[in-house]
Amino acid sequence: MRIALSQFAAHTDTERNLEHIRTTVARLSDVDIVVFPEAAMARFGIPLGPLAEPLDGKWATAVRQIAADAGVLIVAGMFTPSPDGRVTNTLLITGKGIDTHYDKIHLFDAFGFTESATVAPGSRTVVAEVDGVGVGFATCYDIRFPGLFQKLADDGALVTIVPASWGSGPGKREQWELLVRARALDSTAWIVACGQAYPGDEVASKGPTGIGYSAVSSPLGEIREQLGQEPGLLIVDIDPDEALAARKTVPVLANRRF
Template sequence: MRIALGQISSTADPRANLDLVAAEVAAARDAGARLLVLPEAAMCRFGVPLAPAAEPVDGPWASTLERLADEAGLTVVAGAFTPGEGGRVRNTLLVRGGGVRAHYDKVHLYDAFGHAESDTVEPGREPVVVDVDGVGVGLATCYDVRFPGLFTALADRGASVVAVAASWGAGPGKAEQWELLARARALDSTCFVLACGQADPGVPSDAPTGVGRSLVVSPLGEVLAGLGPAPGRLVVDVDPGEVGHVRGVLPVLANRRF
C-alpha cells in the first residue's frame, strides 16, 4: 500500500483550508498513493472558537473532502470539528473516498499540560477501524497516542495500520515524546503507525497548533520516514502483509494477560 502524509499548517478559515487539502490530495494522487493522512484540525486550527467552524459529518466541508477524494480515486483521513451536545463540538476524523465513508470522534481529550479540551469538546466513545483496499486502518487523534489500550483495541478489531492525526502542543521535550509515543504504539499493537501532525506555524501560541515531525513507523518500531517542523509531504510504501510476520515472531497481542 502506498500511503501519503500531508503535513500542513491550517488557518482559521475552513474554506481556505480546503485549498490546502486539495493540494495534498492532488499530490498524493500524482504519487500513486491509495491512502492520504492529513492532520487533526485540518478544517480549522486550534486557538480560535471551534463551534462556528463545526459542521455535520455530511456538511459542506465533508462533502467537498469526499468529492476531492473520489475524484482522485483514493481515501483521505482529515481532522474536522462536528457539532456536539451542550454547545461543545466533537474532534472528528473524517474518512472519505475510495468507497469509504466513516468518521471517528476523539476518545481521549487533551486535559493535560494546562489545557482542558473537555471544556469545549465532547469525547467520542468507540474505536474505529475502516477497510482501505482490504487493509484494516485504525484511527486515532493526537492525545490518543498516549494510551496503549486504544491501539491494542484497534489491532483486536482488525487494524494492521493506524493513522494518527495530530496538532501536537509545543513545549520542552514534547517533539521527542511525539516520536517516542508513535514508535511505542507501533510496538504495542504490532501495526504500522502513520503519524501526521500539523506543521509548526512558526508563531508562539498557547494552543496546540503543531510541531510537525510527521513520521511513519513499522510494526517493530522502526522509523521508516519522517519530516521536520516545516510543511511537507511523505510518500511511503508499506506492506500490510509484514504485520502477520511480525505478530508471529513478536506475539505481544497473543501473549497479553491483562
C-alpha cells in the same frame, strides 16, 4: 499500500484549508490514502463552535468529492457540532467506497490545556477495510493510551493512522517520537502519524497547533520515514504483511495477560 502524509499548518480560514486539501490531492498519483492532520479544517486557538459543521455539511461534502474524484481515501481532522453545545473532534474518513468518521476519545486535558471544555469525547473505535487491509484510526492525545491501539489491532488493524496537532514545549518532540514507536510495538502494527507543521512561536502560544515531525513507524518500532517541523509531503510505501510477520516474531497481542 501507498500513503501520503500532508504536514501543514492549518489556517483559521476553513476554505483556505479546504483548498490545501484539494491542491494536495490533485498533485498526487498512485496513492491509496492521503492523510491530513487533526484540525485540518481549522487550527486550535480560536473559537471552534462557530465553524463546526455536520458530516453532511459543506466542508465535509467537498472533501468527499475530492476523494471520489481522485479515487483515494482521505483522512482529515474537522469539528462537528455536539448535542451538548460543545464540538466533537472528528476525523472524516472518506473515499474508496468508505464513508465513516472517528470522534477523538481521549481529550487533551494536559499541559495546562483543557480540550474537554469545548470538545465532547467520542466513544467508539473505528477500523475500516481499505483494499483488503484493516486500518484503524486515532487522534493525537489518543497516542498516549496503548489500550486503544491494542483494541484496534484486535479488531483487525494492521495499520493505524494518527492525525495530530501536537502541542509544542520542552520534551514534546521526544515524547511524540517515543509514543509513535511505542504504540507500534504495543500493537505490532504500522503507525502512520501525521501532525500539523510548526506554525511559529506566536501562533503556537495560542494552543496545541503542532510541532511537525510526522512519522511512520514499522510494526517493530522502527521510524522508517519522518519530516521536520516545516510543512511537507511525505509519501511512504508500507507492506501490511510486515505486521503479520511481527506478530509471529513478537506475539505481544497473544501473550498479554492484562
